[in-house]
Amino acid sequence: MGQKKENFDKKGTNTKKCDKCGKEASITLGYGPHYFCENHFINFFENRFRKTIRKYNLIEQGEKILIALSGGKDSTVILFLLAKYYKKGRELEALIIDEGVKGYRDKSVKTAEENCKNLGIKYKIISFKKEFGVTNDEIMPLIEKNPKLGGTCAFCGTLRRNIMNKYAKRIGAKKLATGHNLDDEVQSFVMNVFNNDFERMKRMGAGAGIIEHQGFVKRIKPLYETPEKEIIAYCAFKGIKHYSEECCPYSWTAKRNEYREMLNTFEDRFPGTQYSILR
Numbered sequence: 001m002g003q004k005k006e007n008f009d010k011k012g013t014n015t016k017k018c019d020k021c022g023k024e025a026s027i028t029l030g031y032g033p034h035y036f037c038e039n040h041f042i043n044f045f046e047n048r049f050r051k052t053i054r055k056y057n058l059i060e061q062g063e064k065i066l067i068a069l070s071g072g073k074d075s076t077v078i079l080f081l082l083a084k085y086y087k088k089g090r091e092l093e094a095l096i097i098d099e100g101v102k103g104y105r106d107k108s109v110k111t112a113e114e115n116c117k118n119l120g121i122k123y124k125i126i127s128f129k130k131e132f133g134v135t136n137d138e139i140m141p142l143i144e145k146n147p148k149l150g151g152t153c154a155f156c157g158t159l160r161r162n163i164m165n166k167y168a169k170r171i172g173a174k175k176l177a178t179g180h181n182l183d184d185e186v187q188s189f190v191m192n193v194f195n196n197d198f199e200r201m202k203r204m205g206a207g208a209g210i211i212e213h214q215g216f217v218k219r220i221k222p223l224y225e226t227p228e229k230e231i232i233a234y235c236a237f238k239g240i241k242h243y244s245e246e247c248c249p250y251s252w253t254a255k256r257n258e259y260r261e262m263l264n265t266f267e268d269r270f271p272g273t274q275y276s277i278l279r
């Protein structure tokens with residue numbers, strides 16, 4: 001991913017050429033490897049997004065789709081691409097959840113709102129405070145002090161899923177689109193292996209969730225086969241505004257961070273590792 005030093009000659013010209021048109025490459029994808037100019041990378045990225053939706057039958061004609069929008073890169077790309085390719089003949093709506101994290105979520109909520117307005121997508125903001133009477137800022141210090149209550153993100157994620165599911169049911173959405181990408185999915189898989197958690201593993205996939213139960217709305221992950229670094233590159237090439245300044249102050253305790261680091265090391269040394277695990 002990105003551009004390696006050894007790809008450039010002494011004059012600073014990229015010696016790698018786009019696989020499609022032979023122009024100077026703007027991006028290198030380590031697996032393959034593949035080289036693309038900006039335009040052909042954008043085509044490649046968007047085609048894979050649509051192919052994932054077709055391959056796993058994630059969206060059907062006329063279905064109402066609720067997009068779980070945080071304002072970060074992943075869910076913002078979902079918002080843009082669903083608006084671009086799947087708005088016709090369907091109702092799209094975004095749900096923005098405000099967990100109540102000062103200096104972080106208040107800013108990302110603003111970015112999410114702006115993008116919805118610019119794209120003409122209806123949206124709803126629901127806060128933890130209104131729904132459960134507490135903000136993350138009020139409850140997380142207590143959870144951090146008492147590990148028996150579980151991890152901060154696990155707690156927050158449960159509350160968030162509760163809101164997403166209830167709201168999706170309320171508006172009659174058939175699918176709930178989330179921003180999970182390839183890296184997230186592979187991390188979850190390896191975590192489940194390490195924890196010997198077969199029940200969770202069974203619920204994984206591009207169309208995830210407790211799909212058999214009528215009380216739950218099916219979750220879909222259109223970025224299931226898209227590496228995180230490529231989402232960053234796509235946002236940069238397309239000039240998509242998303243929130244990326246701060247991380248949530250409660251995320252540092254998440255076990256997932258360790259898995260991310262380990263898998264990134266593998267991917268850097270052995271490109272294609274994440275796809276192998278996914279398959």
Ligand code: SF4
Binds near residue numbers: 099136153157248
């Ligand atoms: Fe919640 Fe963790 Fe996300 Fe922060 S990083 S908003 S605590 S799930």
